[in-house]
Amino acid sequence: EAQVTQNPRYLITVTGKKLTVTCSQNMNHEYMSWYRQDPGLGLRQIYYSMNVEVTDKGDVPEGYKVSRKEKRNFPLILESPSPNQTSLYFCASSPTGQGGNTIYFGEGSWLTVV
């Protein structure tokens, strides 16, 4: 089954404790990205990757890091989480970065930073 899998789905952590949210897709997609969803703000892109070893900042990259060492994986790293990073995070992929491609989303990861 074609899917985007992210883990953990739910996490409560403390300020400053590094964490990683993993993301994996099994569709051989070139393009992957991370979004955060906040009430009234819709989805905002954090980082995206056009292909292996190619990453770039989205609209809200501050406080986040990513890496793309393999085509299928695109982890999101919070080096020193802060309460304003409490949010719902979605990993997504699409065949390429071209505008007409459908985006496939993961199930979401609820992150709370206390």
Next chain:
Amino acid sequence: AQSVSQHNHHVILSEAASLELGCNYSYGGTVNLFWYVQYPGQHLQLLLKYFSGDPLVKGIKGFEAEFIKSKFSFNLRKPSVQWSDTAEYFCALGGFKTIFGAGTRLFVKA
């Protein structure tokens, strides 16, 4: 700068009522426009998309959207909503930095 705006943040309808959700975009080039739906507790999934051809696009579950270039709009419509259409709906402008609107929460009363 590219942007997407959705006019209604919350909509409440009774079953069988007609639905129209507004979406306007700002972009000067060739557009690829999407509507995604997020049912309660689930991830976003594609409802329909437009990238060329017939400006009236039909999607899943009886939804359709009309691209009006002169108005920079891509409104979502459904003639008769059901309780199961309760969800949040996002309009998006496609690209390597896809831009989403803030979303419209639809609640359909049974």
